[in-house]
Amino acid sequence: YAPWCPACENLQPEWEKFAEWGEDLGVNVAKVDVTEQPGLSGRFIITALPTIYHCKDGEFRRYQGARTKAAFINFISDEEWKSIEPVSSWLGPSSFLMSSMSALFKLSMWIRHGHGYLTENLGIPVWGSYAVFGLATLFLGMVLGL
16 A cells, blocks of 8 residues: 555545454454555565455465455455465566566665755755766766776
């Protein structure tokens, strides 16, 4: 979820009601703020919010059913999750590909925070921040090329 997402805000009450049943169903119910954990949005290929995954025994399945407490409870208690094909190991969150994607998302957030620091805290103009990152990219490319 993301705090600015209207669909996430609409899901919140139903998700909290479902979370109250988590212990009775023998599941952990959680939510992750993708603005605080950008690496996870890369690992799980989050393209729409909110996105719900069911994880069991190292297998990940994307939930795409109704967004109600009853539907969530039935999904677990009736073991409806078994009818959904797990995410392939190639695209699984612990695969090399998705770990790399996570690192890229984290790098992009680091660059964003660096840009904010340069412009807001140090008072460097936006074009100056772009120049700093451009020169850093050229320098890193030269070092790696050597």
